[in-house]
Amino acid sequence: MGLSRAWSVALYGVDGVPVEIEADVGVGTVRTQLLGLPDAALHESKDRVKAAVRNSDRSWPTQRVTLGLSPATLPKGGSSYDLALACAVLAAAGSVSSERLVGTVLLGELALDGRVRAVRGVLPALLAARRAGLTRAVVPVECLPEATLVEEIELFGAETLVDVIMWLDGGTSLVVPSSGAFVAMPPSGPELADVMGQPEARWALEVAAAGGHHLLLSGPPGTGKTMLAHRLTSLLPPLTVEDALGVTAVHSVAGLLTPDMPLVSAPPFVSPHHSTSTAALIGGGTGLPRPGAVSRAHCGVLFLDEACEFGQSKLEALRTVLEEGEIRLARRDGMARYPARFQLVLATNPCPCAPPKEVDCLCTSTARRRYQAKLSGPLLDRVDLRVKTRPLIAMNGAEVVEPESTAVVRARVQRARERAMRRWSEHGWRTNAQVPGPVLRKEHVLPRSTTALLDRALATGALTGRGADRCLRVAWTLADLADSPEPAAEHVATALEFRERRS
Template sequence: MGYARTSTVCMIGATAVMVTVEASVFKSSAKGTDTVRMSGLPDSVVNQAQTRVRSAMANSALRFPDKSVTVNFGPASLPTTGSAADLALALTIMCADDTLPTEQLNDTVLLSELGLDGTLRAVPGTLPALMEARKSGLRTAIVSPENAAEASLVDGLAVYAPRDLATLVAWLFGQTTLDPVVRTAPDAPPPLPDLADVRGQPAARRALEIAAAGGHHMLMVGPPGAGKTMLAERLPSILPPLTDAEAVEVTSLHSLRGRFSGGAATLMRHAPFEAPHHSITMQALIGGGTGFVGPGSLALAHRGVLFVDEAPEWKRSVLDSLRQPLESGEVRIRRANTSICYPAKVILVLAANPCPCAPNKPYDCTCTPQVKRGYLPRISRPLMDRIDLRVDLPAVPPSAILAELSEAEPSEQVAKRVARAREAATARWSEAGEGWQCNSEVPGPALRSQRWRLPTPIRKSVDDLLMKERITARGYDRILKLAWTIADLRDHDRPTAEDITVASELRIGYTLS
């Protein structure tokens, strides 16, 4: 009886888990016995791996043992999903059958799907998987050629990317050479859209700056062509660049969606921007799937912007699925055997036309008063209660479009003010012993505590709104957060009465009388 084991990695949500693949090969007393038994918690894709392995070995002139094979995926209490264990399964069986040397696989992680012809194929989540392998002390990785560039982003690992199983086996026997993958200098990322391209809309530009500085959610209402999409697309250009840890975190989420397969890979340094279509399903927005539970658009926008255009046209249940993740900053998807968690700290930007007919001028509207009144309320009140900034965009005047030069500030200048405001907020909360990075993360009770509570005369405008029941308790706290962000942009140590008034007006969407 022969025994061998190798290492691979399984992704459970955004968490990489080291998996030991064990194989025991023995001669059965029954004639003609040639069975493979799987133990652990393999999903249907893993259970089907034996079929792919058999065919891959046959087409690579390798012999599958004509014996009984028992395979275990450990830890046996955790589900093993996806096709990333195919290569590990094939090599473990050959090692257990004494047809392959095991010495070179002792500190190696194997991460690839096998085609029926023996080719090594890409798998999602290569970056976070190999980072976990390096953390576990492994020093060599074998991946598919399509995942080679992504794998090379992980320092401390010698990465090899053979084209097929036969080449890999020949390398293990010393019959051929494989050169380790060399990290190439990444191409310069394309420039982000610049705020200087936006003509007019000073109020919306100011609101966008506040949203960036404090991480606040925003709603823009205006006719077609007013610049809603242009403004939303330019929000990432004024957000601070991602730190090293944030870049790895965000890039790993995109790796889970296989967005780097087959091409050059580099860490994402800018805030991501996701703009799903209004016909998107809840599963595609929040995350999910059969077998592998992948991240949705919400998680892919982590540390960046989720843009919901034509918000009233979205299915209400799909939009409302954002409510809990916006509060917690994460998505939790529960399955029978496990709970999947993806980070989802985003700035949500909603955009809407004022009514279904979407006229350029109000007097061109053909909607009945009843239809017009019922259009924006298609966005549920609980979701709207989580929106901090509400801005009406008028139609852009022809003079702004026809002007030869734009006097609008470029993103670079606005980004500097945003960075200073965020630095002020981070310094303030860190001195208080808290880990909040921007004002939108601060719990309401903290702002109402004795240490941070503002004097009554300063709070008068927001207190009046609460007493008149024009805002909810959540709205009250969010106005306070908004006021702190405005104060940071104005270099105030604490919000003034004017800051509170401006925050209140931005929250409710109209000027206080």
């Protein structure tokens, strides 16, 4: 008879909870019982672990085996507990030493032949283990590049269960990773100078990048809306260490990381098709929900091309996310929380038929209104910049001045962001779009002469309170780009003009 303990981690979104696995081998009917609210995948792990142990030249106990996963009241799922279950049982049976199990978290799925397979969510799991005071971790070899992002924890990589058994008995059979260092890679992407014409839209793209604002591009097909959206991430600065870990944690849970790219250091660009489901856009699934497109775009850009084709229910689901910067999904097995602070870029045609020239439109006024109404007022009220793209008038010589390159515009964006960061750093905000309205109205109040246009728009009902706050944020961004200490009346006027709906 024997009792042993091992550690693993349960993930709820990007939040991890350390799970203590207790194995008791004792007298009773020969069976293996798994306690602690396991799901179907975890319940099946009993058979996987038995086969892996037998095929690793070890014997499964011929007594009653009871496995308890604590906290017992939290639902647990997935196959990442396999390695910890196997080690706990072998230690309880006296087949291996339990000394190295103390303070060690074990993650990995076991194949029937004893191979240790990669699992999702290694990064957030190790971050949770470190917070809980665990000092060592054994993970699949394929997950080592991702695991090395977590500092202050001793890491080992395992290829097979035999390697782990030998290590528990005092050997050095596990892989020790080389020390990893965070390297901020500048965002790479298509060149902004490739976009022909559209000076107003290019200016709006620069303002959006400088202040973290949401953007709507409306115009006939073929005018460069998609090209402009794809170039926004090229203007954004690299992710900080904190942001990179947060984005990488989401991508790890979603299973998008590869050994070649274990760290997401550049702002992500996510562009779901308009036929995507609400669950794929927001996040969802049975049991514990998986991250959706809004979370994969965290600290980056979410681009909805042909926005009016998405369906009103999907678009309206974005409203709360845009305000709160995170998504909370409640399901049968618990609630998962995923970060979702992104820049939204919408692109849409002015009408269903979308001819190259508006004069050729065959839609009735009712059809145009119905099509444009798919972008509701509450959703558009959260979009700071609205721009109409114009049809091209010539393939060559359309512009008198050579368009600016990405590098030139990115340098201006970086200077504007540095000004905003210095101004808001004591509050923890990094862009003007993150600043709450009350702070702008009370602590950084502008002269009445500067905000006269906003007061007039509010008095006539042309602007909501939320819209006025967003105008102030855009005005501060325009002032940062102009190297001005605070917004002037022309900056407020430009911000208000950007909010006019154009169709």
